[in-house]
Amino acid sequence: MKILSFVGYHNSGKTTLIEYIIKSFQDKYKIAYIKHDPKGHAVFDKENSDTSRILNINHQSAILSKDTFVLYQKPKTIEEAIEFFKDYDLIILEGFKYMAFPKVKVGDIKEPLENIVYEYNGDKEALKKFVETYVSGF
Secondary structure, three states, rough: OEEEEEOOOOOOOHHHHHHHHHHHHHHOEEEEEEOOOOOOOOOOOOOOOOOHHHHHHHOOOEEEEEOHHHHHHOOOHHHHHHHOOOOOEEEEEEOOOOOOOOOEEEOOOOOOOOOOEEEEEEOOHHHHHHHHHHHHOO
C-alpha cells in the first residue's frame, strides 16, 4: 500500500489532478480516496432528519440508496481511515498538508512542508509517470 497526499491551497487544482490519476489507474490499481474536511463541510444527511439523529449518536452506521453505499464511522483518525483501506494499492489523500505523509505539491504553497515527493508543474503525463513508478516501485 502506498499513500500520496495531494496538497495545495483552495482552487489550486488538487481535485482535478486526483480525478485524472484515479481515471488513469482505476483499471490497474485498487485506489482509495480520503479527503480532509477540517471545517466539517461534508453533509451526510439533512440536519435533524431521522437519519442524522441516528448518525449523531451511533458510532457506526450506513446509508444505502439506489446508487450509493456510505459507511459512516466516528470518531476516526487518519490512521484508522488508512487502516480501513490497508488492502488497497494506493490511498490518495486530499489535504493533510501538515502531516508526515508523502506529498504531491500542487501550486505555490508559501509555508514550508515536509515530505514533498513531487512538485506538480502542469505536466499531467509526468505526474502520471511519477505515480506509476511510485506505486509499482519500478
